[in-house]
Amino acid sequence: MVPEYREGLRGYTGGMPGQDVSFELDAPLEDLVKRILDIPSPSGHEGPLADAIEKALQSAQHLEVMRLGNTVAARTSLGRERRVIWAGHIDTVPVGDNLPSQIRDGALWGRGSVDMKGGLAIGLSLAVALDSPQHDMTWIFYDNEEVEASKNGLGLFGAAHPDWAVGDFAIVGEPSNGAIEGGCNGTLRVEIETPGKQAHSARSWMGHNAIHSAARVLSRLNDYTPATITVDGLDYREGLNAVGITGGIAGNVIPDSCTVTVNYRFAPDKTLPQAEAHVREVFEGFFVRVVDQAGGCRPGIDGELAQGFISAVDADVRPKFGWTDVARFGEWGIPAVNFGPGDPSLAHSDDEAVSLAEVRAVHQGLRAWLSSYSD
Amino acid sequence: MVPEYREGLRGYTGGMPGQDVSFELDAPLEDLVKRILDIPSPSGHEGPLADAIEKALQSAQHLEVMRLGNTVAARTSLGRERRVIWAGHIDTVPVGDNLPSQIRDGALWGRGSVDMKGGLAIGLSLAVALDSPQHDMTWIFYDNEEVEASKNGLGLFGAAHPDWAVGDFAIVGEPSNGAIEGGCNGTLRVEIETPGKQAHSARSWMGHNAIHSAARVLSRLNDYTPATITVDGLDYREGLNAVGITGGIAGNVIPDSCTVTVNYRFAPDKTLPQAEAHVREVFEGFFVRVVDQAGGCRPGIDGELAQGFISAVDADVRPKFGWTDVARFGEWGIPAVNFGPGDPSLAHSDDEAVSLAEVRAVHQGLRAWLSSYSD
Numbered sequence: 001m002v003p004e005y006r007e008g009l010r011g012y013t014g015g016m017p018g019q020d021v022s023f024e025l026d027a028p029l030e031d032l033v034k035r036i037l038d039i040p041s042p043s044g045h046e047g048p049l050a051d052a053i054e055k056a057l058q059s060a061q062h063l064e065v066m067r068l069g070n071t072v073a074a075r076t077s078l079g080r081e082r083r084v085i086w087a088g089h090i091d092t093v094p095v096g097d098n099l100p101s102q103i104r105d106g107a108l109w110g111r112g113s114v115d116m117k118g119g120l121a122i123g124l125s126l127a128v129a130l131d132s133p134q135h136d137m138t139w140i141f142y143d144n145e146e147v148e149a150s151k152n153g154l155g156l157f158g159a160a161h162p163d164w165a166v167g168d169f170a171i172v173g174e175p176s177n178g179a180i181e182g183g184c185n186g187t188l189r190v191e192i193e194t195p196g197k198q199a200h201s202a203r204s205w206m207g208h209n210a211i212h213s214a215a216r217v218l219s220r221l222n223d224y225t226p227a228t229i230t231v232d233g234l235d236y237r238e239g240l241n242a243v244g245i246t247g248g249i250a251g252n253v254i255p256d257s258c259t260v261t262v263n264y265r266f267a268p269d270k271t272l273p274q275a276e277a278h279v280r281e282v283f284e285g286f287f288v289r290v291v292d293q294a295g296g297c298r299p300g301i302d303g304e305l306a307q308g309f310i311s312a313v314d315a316d317v318r319p320k321f322g323w324t325d326v327a328r329f330g331e332w333g334i335p336a337v338n339f340g341p342g343d344p345s346l347a348h349s350d351d352e353a354v355s356l357a358e359v360r361a362v363h364q365g366l367r368a369w370l371s372s373y374s375d
Numbered sequence: 376m377v378p379e380y381r382e383g384l385r386g387y388t389g390g391m392p393g394q395d396v397s398f399e400l401d402a403p404l405e406d407l408v409k410r411i412l413d414i415p416s417p418s419g420h421e422g423p424l425a426d427a428i429e430k431a432l433q434s435a436q437h438l439e440v441m442r443l444g445n446t447v448a449a450r451t452s453l454g455r456e457r458r459v460i461w462a463g464h465i466d467t468v469p470v471g472d473n474l475p476s477q478i479r480d481g482a483l484w485g486r487g488s489v490d491m492k493g494g495l496a497i498g499l500s501l502a503v504a505l506d507s508p509q510h511d512m513t514w515i516f517y518d519n520e521e522v523e524a525s526k527n528g529l530g531l532f533g534a535a536h537p538d539w540a541v542g543d544f545a546i547v548g549e550p551s552n553g554a555i556e557g558g559c560n561g562t563l564r565v566e567i568e569t570p571g572k573q574a575h576s577a578r579s580w581m582g583h584n585a586i587h588s589a590a591r592v593l594s595r596l597n598d599y600t601p602a603t604i605t606v607d608g609l610d611y612r613e614g615l616n617a618v619g620i621t622g623g624i625a626g627n628v629i630p631d632s633c634t635v636t637v638n639y640r641f642a643p644d645k646t647l648p649q650a651e652a653h654v655r656e657v658f659e660g661f662f663v664r665v666v667d668q669a670g671g672c673r674p675g676i677d678g679e680l681a682q683g684f685i686s687a688v689d690a691d692v693r694p695k696f697g698w699t700d701v702a703r704f705g706e707w708g709i710p711a712v713n714f715g716p717g718d719p720s721l722a723h724s725d726d727e728a729v730s731l732a733e734v735r736a737v738h739q740g741l742r743a744w745l746s747s748y749s750d
Contacts, residue, residue: 185577189626201638202560202697204601204614211617211635215593222587226579239579242586243626248619251564251638251667255618260586263576263626292626322577 021052025128029363030356033121037101037110043091046070046143050090053141056124062131068160070143071153074127080136082305087154088120088173089145093348109353114342118354119173122363133370138167145325154328169305170329175342178358180310181320182234182299182337184327188264188275189292192217192283198256207254211247214258220282229267232302234319236267268296297327300335312372313365396427400503404738405731408496412476412485418466421445421518425465428516431499437506443535445518446528449502455511457680462529463495463548464520468723484728489717493729494548497738508745513542520700529703544680545704550717553733555685556695557609557674557712559702563639563650564667567592567658573631582629586622589633595657604642607677609694611642643671672702675710687747688740
């Protein structure tokens with residue numbers, strides 16, 4: 001299929017619906033990455049890529065394949081003692097002018113090269129190639145990661161097929177510079193409202209200024225020392241911060257309300273209720289309303305299984321502070337890490353590019369670990 | 376002319392352009408108030424009422440009349456030692472369902488009865504009747520007081536005719552419950568911006584939280600004790616208050632900016648530059664930007680002229696805290712007071728009504744003072 005541009009669509013449109021695409025799975029890894037990259041799959045338009053992935057997985061006798069929408073999963077059932085889940089999203093942010101992909105200076109350039117088709121190629125290649133991995137494997141290739149959480153294919157798949165959402169350890173193939181980024185912090189957002197009594201500002205003594213009262217909320221934030229908590233051997237830095245403040249009615253009115261929005265990023269040693277209780281304790285005496293929350297995820301890297309993984313892939317290990325899809329595994333009670341090629345700071349940028357050497361290194365590490373069957 | 380309602384106009388429309396209206400100036404005072412009230416004059420539509428006022432003033436031999444737009448002024452030139460200005464606005468907020476006016480329980484009900492056609496009737500009646508007042512008089516009936524300051528007829532008239540904007544004392548006929556409300560506080564509004572450094576809230580230690588920094592601004596407000604300052608014998612309470620606060624970019628971002636809007640209401644002992652210097656001193660170390668300002672006005676009630684006024688009208692005297700058109704006289708260097716019938720808290724309300732006894736009392740007080748010619 002010749003890459004082409006179409007009027008009316010945003011940039012490169014190779015692999016649009018109706019085009020038959022497939023992969024040569026015995027070709028070199030970099031060819032597979034380039035092939036996957038050249039099938040555009042912005043969120044909501046993952047069909048052709050999902051079709052090609054499904055076809056590739058169906059070709060492997062050792063895999064049971066399950067599809068939900070444009071999320072495709074496959075698993076082995078070899079009776080191993082442990083099960084590992086590998087997951088990666090197949091969608092990208094909208095394609096700009098950076099497709100078709102190009103190889104320059106040992107790197108593959110183009111939309112999605114970092115986030116996360118480099119990782120995707122590794123997962124797909126290993127899913128098909130490893131017919132006897134040392135742990136039973138579940139591979140999940142999911143859609144709609146780059147859009148609102150309610151559409152997220154990993155979340156929807158786990159909800160629809162809870163028997164597939166089981167395992168002892170999970171690896172999310174998101175770019176991590178080839179390092180292992182363990183778990184993730186949880187996040188809780190609350191609104192703290194201070195009350196007041198409205199009055200004309202020419203007679204301010206008739207009222208009670210809610211903005212002035214917010215000083216005590218901000219002072220508690222300034223007095224707060226965020227903790228660093230070690231979970232499964234990794235140090236998670238927490239944070240408690242105002243991310244918004246709003247108050248005021250008019251330039252001549254003493255305001256009767258002021259709202260401070262506070263974001264608590266908490267280590268994965270805490271459940272959501274524990275995190276909420278902590279915030280309520282910090283702001284005791286104030287009205288606290290939870291507006292948004294998402295739990296964290298333990299890295300689980302102190303276990304035997306993960307230790308084997310770490311020593312096999314020979315990569316740096318550090319905590320993940322930002323909230324990622326790793327946390328969905330946290331919800332399912334499965335410790336998880338990010339491990340994939342590419343610099344996350346290049347994700348979504350116009351000069352997105354992934355080092356092919358890093359793609360090979362991550363592939364090699366995972367392959368080495370999963371192949372070393374020793375039961 | 377029979378009061379009438381017209382489709383397509385908001386409520387009562389007696390006295391619209393093209394209708395000839397005039398006053399019977401020798402009729403009882405309450406008839407004049409009712410007559411003025413039944414000529415609707417919402418801001419921007421003061422023409423018919425201004426015409427009628429001009430005609431009435433022109434009928435008095437002792438008055439020199441000057442008109443600018445829908446502002447009509449008249450003055451005596453009797454060679455008195457002192458000149459007093461009386462001013463009142465002729466516009467109202469939009470007419471609702473409260474016209475035509477009704478007399479019930481000794482009160483006159485309807486849009487503008489309080490704000491300020493009761494006062495207007497007093498001014499017009501005295502302007503025409505007093506052909507030999509004890510002080511030379513300048514009477515100003517002005518438009519567009521209820522809308523943006525740039526349209527204010529008193530300000531425009533004074534700017535166009537500076538030789539009319541002179542006097543030793545001024546009385547603004549705004550409702551003051553029949554009491555004398557002296558001078559007015561000035562008002563200054565500033566924005567105080569605290570800086571920060573943006574970062575993802577998952578890595579808050581990479582940034583600097585501007586909202587947290589605003590705690591110090593609010594603390595200074597909480598620590599501030601507003602002064603009460605005696606000016607010309609009246610005690611002016613000041614106030615320094617946050618009237619707005621805004622900060623925040625998104626629920627997961629450490630904000631790099633937070634702005635507190637502060638309103639300083641200052642006694643008329645201070646000029647605007649002095650008020651600004653005070654605020655800059657309170658917030659030393661912060662970036663302070665002036666966004667709005669208007670000077671105050673001394674009451675001047677400790678002078679001989681005003682003392683004669685106070686004893687003649689036999690009314691309570693108190694400071695005016697809110698900013699009113701009195702301050703325009705402050706700009707012209709003329710001490711001024713508010714003195715008019717009606718409860719200002721009823722102004723603009725649907726049940727606006729003025730006590731006819733209070734209208735008569737204010738009329739009687741002013742008449743007694745201005746008639747007691749003793750040169």
